[in-house]
Amino acid sequence: MAWEYIIQGFSEALGLITEPYIIEIALRSIKVSGIATVMAVAWSLPLSMLIGLKNFRGKWLVKTFINGLMGVPTVIWGLILYLLLVPRGPLGTLGLLYTEMGISFGQALLITPIIMSIVVNSLEAIENEIRELALTLGADEIRASFQVVIESVGGIILAIIAGFNRAIAELGIALMIGGNIYVKGGHYNTRVLTTAIQMYTVRAEISVAIALGIILMGIVLGVNLLSNLIRKWLT
Amino acid sequence: MKRMTFIFVVFLIMSVAIGCIGTPKVENTTTETPRVLTISTTTSLYDTGILEEVVAPAFKEKYTIELRFIPKGTGGAIMDAKNGASDAILVHALSREQAFMEEGYGVNRKVFAYNFFVIVGPKSDPAGIKGLGVTEALKKLVEYGRMHPNQLIWISRDDGSGTNTKEIALWKAAGFSFEELKNEKWFGTTGSGMGNTLLYTSERKAYTLSDIGTYLKYQKEGKIDLDVLVDKGEELINVYAIIIINPEKIGDKDFEGAMLLAEWLTSEEGQKAIAEYGKEEFGRSLFYPAVPVLEQKEGEVFKWLLKYGFMKDGGVYTECPTKFRYNAAYDFFEFPATMVEG
Secondary structure, X not given: OOOHHHXXXXXXXHHHOOOHHHHHHHHHHHHHHHHHHHHHHHHHHHHHHHXXXXXXXXXXXXXXXXXXXOOOOHHHHHHHHHHXXXXXXXXXXXXXXXXXXXXXXXXXXXXXXXXXXXXXXXXXHHHXXXXXXXXXXXXXXXXXXXXXXXXXXXXXHHHHHHHHHHHHHOOHHHHHHHOOOOOOOOOOOOOOHHHHHHHHHXXXXXXXXXXXXXXXXXXXXXXXXXXXXXXXXXX | OHHHHHHHHHHHHHHHHHHHHOOOOOOOOOOOOOEEEEEEEOHHHHOOOHHHHXXXXXXXXXXXXXXXXXXXXXXXXXXXXXXXXXXXXXXXXXXXXXXXXXXXXXEEEEEEEEEEEEEEEOXXXXXXXXXXXXXXXXXXXXXXHHHOOOOOOEEEOOOOOHHHHHHHHHHHHOOOOHHHHOOOOOEEEOOOOHHHHHHHHHHHOOEEEEEHHHHHHHHHOOOOOOEEEEOOOHHHEEEEEEEEEOOOOOOOOOHHHHHHHHHHHHOHHHHHHXXXXXXXXXXOOOOEEOHHHHHHXXXXXXXXHHHHHOEEEOOEEEOOOHHHOOOOOOOOOEEEOHHHHO
């Protein structure tokens, strides 16, 4: 039967989901991508405000560039970062290759254009009406800008969630910069959900791969659900 | 109302962020960060699980040094090492190892294990190579492949690994050029590790060259359906060595720690661990310890180890020529050439 091994894999997977080893990998994934998201937000928000709230020459070009960056495949990020981060490379002194922080850094770069693009768009969508309203009501420029940011908070949250989802689901950077290291009880492990799924599929340990896949899908869908709830609540 | 929303959302983001960063590690009991060695390794060694399951835990217990293994083909392992990513490499491709050392990157090479490559294929063995010598078998495969150009007959890793290096040498010895064969229709490549390649070969009912360790593990676990068809011949010996990164060439590497690993792998304890690995699960060892054979200085395997795993340096076969030795605290095996050739 063609479906037999899939069904068997699933039923075995359900028993594996609560294994400490599986949970450890899932938690590491959340942690690594969470840090990536925090990093990306930290530099994306100010930059986005600069772009979204100010008018300057070449603004269109900057936005096009950011949008273009969204299309860079994750393996290309992985390759570029590998070349930069190897100890003898230009950024080698950071010691990021084959570390959790290295993956976070790479993922942060990956999701920066996504976050910026969504934030800039939502700032611009709100800017015109709110700013003018605020200005006519007697607010000064800074106060008006602040009001715009507050009003676009929904867009900012969506951007953060989209960024996190993209980060936790990517494989190229996690594999090439992280190296899928796992030693039992180790301090320097870098195995995350995506690299583990890839490895277990190669090793033909399908039920473990499925268990990890279910968790990954759970996280991604859960976060999406959250984002939809927030969106609904805001409107 | 809007203000409340804002506060709620900020609170939400903060709690998620804190939750992410503050996630406790599950199996970690020690609080201090241990010393770490980065070891680039061939996939054939890694895929069997011996490094994660046996070497790393034993080594950590003894020296409190954690080993992190980066599995790539021998080529990739060497590249990582040249780029300064690793403290030592575990490899099995003599010619590449020699080049690596000649370029000044590696020192203090120690041979620690061996096993054999095998040609595996479908039980039905359509090309009829079972029991043949390697050269004959390969010739027959080419003949059969050219007769069935629309069928995938041979799968090559083609990933610059040690196994791939061996395969290229075997094709050459049989009178074929790997680069030319690659363009023929019946000849497939995966560009990936041993495990992946075995799965694909099994799926396509084709033939491939495998190291015995990975093959046994996958066969035993029922992941592949392939038979060992050719396993005789000295040229199939597969010799694993560790090479330490030359601290003079690449700074910041843990030379001392890497030396400890080389020492441990060739110590009685390490050799025993290698010999034992897989016995319970597979009914036979996946790797054989090399040191006892070298100490006994006799037998076929001893000669093969020297011929295919040692470097010729003047009148001797040595695991590490004198010029590539650096502050070595241990001895190197070295035998007069007459013992092999005479």
